[in-house]
Amino acid sequence: MNEITRVGIDLAKHVIEVFAVNAAGVRVTGRALPRAKFLAWCAQLPAGCLVAMEASSSAHYWARKLLALGLDARIIAAAHVVAYRLQGKSGKNDANDAAAICEAASRPHMHFVPIKSVEQQSMLCIHRLREGVKADRTACINRIRGLLAEFGLVFAQSPEALRQVLPDVMEDAGNELGGLARLALHRAYAQWQELDAHLRWCDERIAAHGKASEQVRQAEQLLGVGPVTASAVVATVGDFKQFKNGAQFGAWLGLTPRQNSSGGKNNLGRITKRGDAYLRTLLIQGAKSIVLTAHRRDDPISRWVQALRERCGWQKAVVALANKNARILWAVFARGRPFDAHHVSTKPPGVIVAVIAT
Incomplete structure (x- = not known):
């Protein structure tokens, strides 16, 4: 074991x-x-030994346990491991995957996944639960609409409009709803109300996170970053200094364009969509609201967004603003500077190189 x-x-x-x-x-x-014997085996490893694993549901738990043993625990994204499996796609098994992870961890330029604390994972549980409740709530509402449509009852698209008319529809004896159908709708409506209560509970926990965390309150100051996005950013990233600059953080979120460049010709495509899809979606959704209302504000970011929208289109302006917000978030937390909507960034002066002809 001492040789490892x-x-x-x-x-x-x-x-x-x-x-x-x-x-x-x-x-x-x-x-x-x-x-049951894994930690006992790891306890025999030399202090500071590098122990790498793929990102999975239990990776952060094991990484914290290994760090407590004095080992250098690392987590690697699964996409970065595949290339180091010598047997290729046809030779995938647990032993070959472990060997590929060990080889990938030896690369000097390998990007590792930040290890989350118990508090971060606990807060992310609220966000994951909230997303699941939202999906169940949407499915429940669509199910109610489908049941009503079977009897020729069609209403406006918004959930609020359906909520207002649904109690009266279930009690109206003039429509063709049968007795069993009314009972089914009562059950579905009760499920809808229960899901609304779950959603409110999640929102209360997220609001409490904002009151308790200074970082969340700082993130909320950005245009297009609300309480949910700010809480998710802080819970997901933790230490922003792990990224070299804001551009690297934006690339980590998958907000940079794909490249297919060759021969000195740059070909940029759609965004890479790497990293955390939930966090990227929140930033893009928040950017949409800002792009749609940019003409009402007069700060530099709104003017920049409005000009970009007129020049490149609405969708590109949304993604560009989401990427800019990611860079601003990195600058706020990595450099410890408060957000200023009227700040104008300046590039450092370039170095002039004199060429003397001989």
């Missing part, structure tokens, strides 16, 4: 595959460990 310098781990529910190498990169051991 790097370990790759393929996590699973009951059996965890490990692949360990020495300083020369030569395989020392590779085996499958029961979940």
Whole structure:
């Protein structure tokens, strides 16, 4: 065990595959460990040993446990591991994945996933629950509309309009709703009300997070960043100094265009959509509201958005503003400066190089 310098781990529910190498990169051991014996095996590793694993549902939990043992725990995105599997797509199994993770962790320019704290993951549980409740609520409303449409009852699209007329429709004896259909609608309406209560509970927890966290309140000052987005940003990222600059943070969120460049010719496509889809969606949704109302404001960002919309179109302006907000968030938290909507950034002076002809 003293020879081991790097370990790759393929996590699973009951059996965890490990692949360990020495300083020369030569395989020392590779085996499958029961979940109950995994930490005891890791406790025998030398202090500071690099232990890498793929990003998964339990990766942050195990990473915190390994850090407590004095090990250098790292998490790698699954997309960055595939290229290091020597057997290719046809040779995927736990042992080969562990070996690929171990090899990927040795790359000097590998990007690792930040390890989340218990508080961050707890807050993200609220956000995940809220998204699930929203999806269930939308499905419930559409189910009610479908049941009503079977009897020729069609109403306006908004949930508020349906909520106003639904009690009267269920009690109206003049329509063709049967007795069982009315009972089914009563059950569906009760489910709708219950989902609304769950959604309010999630919003209350997010609002409490904003009151307790100074970072959340700072993020809310940005145009297009509301309480939900601000809470999600703080809970997801944590330490913004892990990114070199705002451009890297924007790329981490998948808000930069794809490249297919060759021969000195740059070809840019759609955004990469890498990273956290939930956080990226919140930033884009918030940017939409700002782009639609930019003509009502006179700050530099609104004027820039309005000009960009007229020049490049609405959708590109939305994505560009979401990317700008990501960069501003990095600057606010990494540099410790408050947000100023009227701030005008200036590029550092370039270096003039004199060329003397001989």
